[in-house]
Amino acid sequence: MKPFITLAETKTPDGGRLTLHERDGEHYIYLNGEQLMSSVATSSEIRLAELACAKIQKGTADRVLIGGMGLGFTLKRTLQLVGQDAKVEVNELLPEILDWNREHLADLNGKLLDDPRVKMRLRDVTETISNAKEATYSAIMLDIDNGAEAMVSRANRNLYSVFGLVKIAKALTLGGRAVFWSATKNDRFRKKLVKVGFKVTEVGSKAYPNAKRETHFLYQAERLGRTAMLPDEM
Numbered sequence: 001m002k003p004f005i006t007l008a009e010t011k012t013p014d015g016g017r018l019t020l021h022e023r024d025g026e027h028y029i030y031l032n033g034e035q036l037m038s039s040v041a042t043s044s045e046i047r048l049a050e051l052a053c054a055k056i057q058k059g060t061a062d063r064v065l066i067g068g069m070g071l072g073f074t075l076k077r078t079l080q081l082v083g084q085d086a087k088v089e090v091n092e093l094l095p096e097i098l099d100w101n102r103e104h105l106a107d108l109n110g111k112l113l114d115d116p117r118v119k120m121r122l123r124d125v126t127e128t129i130s131n132a133k134e135a136t137y138s139a140i141m142l143d144i145d146n147g148a149e150a151m152v153s154r155a156n157r158n159l160y161s162v163f164g165l166v167k168i169a170k171a172l173t174l175g176g177r178a179v180f181w182s183a184t185k186n187d188r189f190r191k192k193l194v195k196v197g198f199k200v201t202e203v204g205s206k207a208y209p210n211a212k213r214e215t216h217f218l219y220q221a222e223r224l225g226r227t228a229m230l231p232d233e234m
Ligand SMILES: C[S@@+](CC[C@H](N)C(=O)[O-])C[C@H]1O[C@@H](n2cnc3c(N)ncnc32)[C@H](O)[C@@H]1O
Pocket: 036, 037, 045, 046, 067, 068, 069, 070, 071, 072, 073, 074, 075, 091, 092, 093, 094, 097, 123, 124, 125, 126, 143, 144, 145, 152, 153, 156
């Protein structure tokens, strides 16, 4: 078997060990020894973009938000789905992820950061959402953790609280969609989305095209109207 090479490593804000590896042309990112993402299992990251951007018409100047960059498969599919006038904002928490994309992963998806539609910010996506004006984004794609209960950064938990979800609803246009990636089925989270007033669809996804089972879950939350509670109303 080909060797599993460590290309780079860093610490997360909570002191976790984040490492980048390569084996036989494929790339892997591990958090504390557990795989966070890989260039082999990308089907659900791609599906995330397809669900979030399903209602976007090419030719319109939609604004969409992706948190975070990772290996860039959600970004790649988004750029294929939106039009030339769209604005694709990507927020990434860890500077090393951007460095790795430019240095080690340029031929994977790193070069997409130079697409004129992309606005990359080294920033916590929760901050962007909190500061967004009402009805800014047609789509918000959130794949920042292994799900609402397995986080890269403890601070991310705020995003999955009712308060955080209300802010996401507020940042979406009417009919806009937020989609959350999750490594497991999470009925508690689904109910929370319903409580906030979203139209919720739980979509199972295979990790890779030939997988036998759908092991990942995508929580699609559509803003229905001005019914979601806004933070100052809570
Ligand atoms: C699972 S990866 C994303 C995979 C990506 N969808 C893809 O297609 O490769 C999670 C990414 O989110 C980033 N991240 C974690 N918390 C974040 C936050 N609060 N704001 C922005 N990015 C964050 C991580 O550093 C990591 O790069």
